[in-house]
Amino acid sequence: MADKYSADTIITETQKRISNAFDVFDHESNKTVDVREIGTIIRSLGCFPSEADLHDIIAELEEEEPTGFVRYEKFLPTMTKILLERKFRPITEDLLLQAFEVLDQQKKGHLEPEELTKYLTQEGEPFTQEEMDEMLSAAVDPDKNVILYKDFVSMMTFDDTR
Amino acid sequence: RGCSRSTRVLFHEYSIKAAILIQRWYRRYVARLEMRRRYTWNIFQSIEYAGEQDQLQLSSFFSFMLDNFTHMNGNGPGNKYLISHLLDSVVDPLTEEVRQLKYEQIVVPESYCGPRLSFPLSVTDTNALLSAFKEEQTLHGKYVLQLLYETKKFLKQMPNIIYLSTSYAKEITICGDLHGRLDDLLLIFYKNGLPSAENPYIFNGDFVDRGKKSTEIIIILFAFLLLYPDHMHLNRGNHEDHIMNLRYGFTREVMQKYKTHGREMLQLLQDVFSLLPLATVIDNKVLIVHGGISDKIDLDFLSTVERHKVKSVLRLPKRSVVDILWSDPKNQSGCSPNYFRGGGCYFGPDVTQALLQKHGLCLLIRSHECKQEGYELCHNGQVITIFSASNYYEEGSNRGAYVKLGPELVPRFFQYQVSRSTRKLTLHQRVCVAEGSALRALKEKLYAHRSDLMAAFQQYDIDNTGRISTSEWAQVVESVLRLDLPWRTLRPRLARLGADGNVEYESCFEDISPGEPIPPVTPNLAETLYRYRTDLEIIFNIIDKDHSGQISIEEFRQTWKLFSSHLGVAVDDQTIDDMARSIDFNKDGSIDFNEFLEAFRVVHKLDIKEQQQG
Numbered sequence: 140m141a142d143k144y145s146a147d148t149i150i151t152e153t154q155k156r157i158s159n160a161f162d163v164f165d166h167e168s169n170k171t172v173d174v175r176e177i178g179t180i181i182r183s184l185g186c187f188p189s190e191a192d193l194h195d196i197i198a199e200l201e202e203e204e205p206t207g208f209v210r211y212e213k214f215l216p217t218m219t220k221i222l223l224e225r226k227f228r229p230i231t232e233d234l235l236l237q238a239f240e241v242l243d244q245q246k247k248g249h250l251e252p253e254e255l256t257k258y259l260t261q262e263g264e265p266f267t268q269e270e271m272d273e274m275l276s277a278a279v280d281p282d283k284n285v286i287l288y289k290d291f292v293s294m295m296t297f298d299d300t301r
Numbered sequence: 302r303g304c305s306r307s308t309r310v311l312f313h314e315y316s317i318k319a320a321i322l323i324q325r326w327y328r329r330y331v332a333r334l335e336m337r338r339r340y341t342w343n344i345f346q347s348i349e350y351a352g353e354q355d356q357l358q359l360s361s362f363f364s365f366m367l368d369n370f371t372h373m374n375g376n377g378p379g380n381k382y383l384i385s386h387l388l389d390s391v392v393d394p395l396t397e398e399v400r401q402l403k404y405e406q407i408v409v410p411e412s413y414c415g416p417r418l419s420f421p422l423s424v425t426d427t428n429a430l431l432s433a434f435k436e437e438q439t440l441h442g443k444y445v446l447q448l449l450y451e452t453k454k455f456l457k458q459m460p461n462i463i464y465l466s467t468s469y470a471k472e473i474t475i476c477g478d479l480h481g482r483l484d485d486l487l488l489i490f491y492k493n494g495l496p497s498a499e500n501p502y503i504f505n506g507d508f509v510d511r512g513k514k515s516t517e518i519i520i521i522l523f524a525f526l527l528l529y530p531d532h533m534h535l536n537r538g539n540h541e542d543h544i545m546n547l548r549y550g551f552t553r554e555v556m557q558k559y560k561t562h563g564r565e566m567l568q569l570l571q572d573v574f575s576l577l578p579l580a581t582v583i584d585n586k587v588l589i590v591h592g593g594i595s596d597k598i599d600l601d602f603l604s605t606v607e608r609h610k611v612k613s614v615l616r617l618p619k620r621s622v623v624d625i626l627w628s629d630p631k632n633q634s635g636c637s638p639n640y641f642r643g644g645g646c647y648f649g650p651d652v653t654q655a656l657l658q659k660h661g662l663c664l665l666i667r668s669h670e671c672k673q674e675g676y677e678l679c680h681n682g683q684v685i686t687i688f689s690a691s692n693y694y695e696e697g698s699n700r701g702a703y704v705k706l707g708p709e710l711v712p713r714f715f716q717y718q719v720s721r722s723t724r725k726l727t728l729h730q731r732v733c734v735a736e737g738s739a740l741r742a743l744k745e746k747l748y749a750h751r752s753d754l755m756a757a758f759q760q761y762d763i764d765n766t767g768r769i770s771t772s773e774w775a776q777v778v779e780s781v782l783r784l785d786l787p788w789r790t791l792r793p794r795l796a797r798l799g800a801d802g803n804v805e806y807e808s809c810f811e812d813i814s815p816g817e818p819i820p821p822v823t824p825n826l827a828e829t830l831y832r833y834r835t836d837l838e839i840i841f842n843i844i845d846k847d848h849s850g851q852i853s854i855e856e857f858r859q860t861w862k863l864f865s866s867h868l869g870v871a872v873d874d875q876t877i878d879d880m881a882r883s884i885d886f887n888k889d890g891s892i893d894f895n896e897f898l899e900a901f902r903v904v905h906k907l908d909i910k911e912q913q914q915g
Binding site: 162169180235239263265 | 312315316317318319320321322323324325326327328329330331332333335336339340343631632633727728729771772785787788789790
């Protein structure tokens with residue numbers, strides 16, 4: 140009976156996962172995807188890269204003369220390496236909660252929408268207005284008009300696992 | 302090393318780190334939702350196109366049945382007439398004058414409080430129709446017949462290709478598929494204004510089928526067509542076809558809403574649909590067709606085609622008409638058969654370029670494919686797809702759109718989405734609703750092919766453990782269902798893993814169970830009946846001439862025999878007889894086929910559980 144946990148099997152299984160995720164965005168069924176979808180594919184495979192990380196990866200994946208498309212032959216080895224090396228480790232619920240607590244300077248237990256908007260659209264790798272609006276629509280408690288971040292984090296992490 | 306940093310600077314550093322963390326996390330969350338939204342889309346499209354391929358099979362069955370129908374019992378020639386009546390074009394026995402008189406003489410009861418049309422139509426009539434339909438009223442059969450008749454007369458004088466110019470109006474509005482969604486049409490009129498001399502419209506086909514208000518839509522469109530013949534234009538779509546209508550709901554809708562005059566309306570509609578123009582050209586620069594083009598299309602040749610003879614391309618597949626109505630653009634060069642749809646071509650950017658150049662055109666506008674944003678550009682901006690039925694697959698699945706062109710011929714797009722609820726859904730909720738619907742449809746497919754799937758699974762499971770690897774599971778499902786989907790990505794939503802990381806293959810059938818207690822049939826037969834429910838329904842409806850919902854046991858037996866022999870499904874007479882008799886509740890020799898078909902509905906157990914908990 141074959142050892143199902145041999146290194147080869149792990150690599151093959153990993154590559155099949157990558158192939159499947161790639162196929163979802165391969166609209167023409169010709170083993171290419173739009174370069175703008177690369178971030179989505181990488182993230183859906185379980186990685187948490189920053190925008191800067193993505194920028195570097197994409198630079199590596201693009202052709203000499205950028206065509207706007209990324210070919211599977213280039214994507215597969217790069218992505219396999221990323222997954223096997225466990226780069227861009229997940230952000231746990233606890234870590235996420237801590238991040239919100241840091242922003243809540245006055246330890247109110249909640250954040251005002253304007254506060255959060257200021258941080259997320261001006262600091263770090265700023266959100267677009269669309270991203271901010273979308274997050275607020277899920278995060279803001281409609282009665283109190285504040286972000287109860289503890290509840291928000293629990294809800295989002297639960298959603299993510301469904 | 303910074304021992305004298307103020308707390309503010311320190312906080313600022315931490316807050317940037319915290320922000321980056323939240324942003325990183327959130328973008329990943331959104332990406333996962335986007336992945337789910339995308340494969341949900343793939344599921345809907347695959348199933349839709351697979352269904353259209355089945356359509357060709359059904360069509361060949363009709364031919365088969367037509368040839369064999371005389372062997373069925375009943376009223377002999379009467380029966381055969383009915384089938385031809387519904388499937389082939391029939392020479393109109395009545396003259397124009399007689400037919401017109403006949404409709405005029407239909408008496409509308411005093412109690413009817415819907416719109417009463419008078420021809421030639423005026424703005425009062427179209428306004429009355431719009432108000433009535435908003436109030437969910439039905440137009441009396443007399444006026445529908447008159448409207449269809451006038452429309453047919455009008456369309457007869459139209460050429461295959463209509464040439465328009467923008468010079469007399471500010472902008473022309475072009476709308477795509479509506480598929481019986483009245484709410485979308487009303488929303489377009491609300492946002493963009495009603496058709497008029499200052500506000501011309503082109504509707505690019507597929508007005509009917511799938512949605513529930515196809516009748517209302519064509520009534521409105523034909524009324525405006527007669528009212529503003531120079532400013533309202535309709536192109537034929539692949540669903541303006543009576544055989545497609547048999548399968549995708551329009552025929553049923555008409556028969557249900559108009560019990561007395563429905564059949565005559567359908568007969569008239571066959572002619573009206575075949576008389577719809579095939580293409581529109583604006584300023585000799587913009588070509589508008591429903592599906593697309595091929596490397597064999599030539600507009601001069603197209604204008605000579607006898608379009609009225611093509612009642613249905615499924616019976617008379619005239620190449621140029623099929624290409625215009627069924628083709629899809631693709632990104633690779635060349636022109637290949639569209640196996641997905643079962644008709645028309647996939648045409649590449651080179652084909653578009655060649656055709657546009659040949660006729661001095663600069664743009665092709667087409668519909669036929671649902672797009673998430675309601676519209677999409679391809680072939681370096683030379684092709685626009687415009688689709689006007691929002692929420693086509695499911696609530697929240699996509700926007701609808703229309704495009705406006707002025708004399709400079711620069712397209713302006715307008716999007717919208719009909720919403721049933723006033724509460725705005727979050728991204729997550731929208732994805733979940735659509736995904737749930739897609740997965741339910743997929744599970745039903747699995748159920749419908751259970752025997753074949755189990756047989757194939759068991760071939761890999763030599764030791765009879767009930768488990769096989771994910772690869773093997775994906776391979777089996779793909780080859781049996783013949784749907785090109787990312788099965789490994791979908792696996793967590795469809796089947797369970799055992800402790801050893803392998804797939805417990807029987808778990809993919811767990812969620813579905815038969816609905817009502819079914820008649821005594823083997824699971825195998827139940828599966829087959831479930832798989833062909835739609836087709837059987839169509840056939841029963843054809844046989845049921847007086848729309849009583851009943852057919853005789855003999856008719857049922859004969860139909861089933863024919864169908865199963867055509868499909869190569871082995872079912873013995875005794876089983877069918879037993880089944881039929883067990884459903885004949887009144888023991889009067891007739892079967893209520895709707896009840897029969899109901900017995901082969903399925904129920905999603907998870908839905909019930911959620912409802913019970915919720």
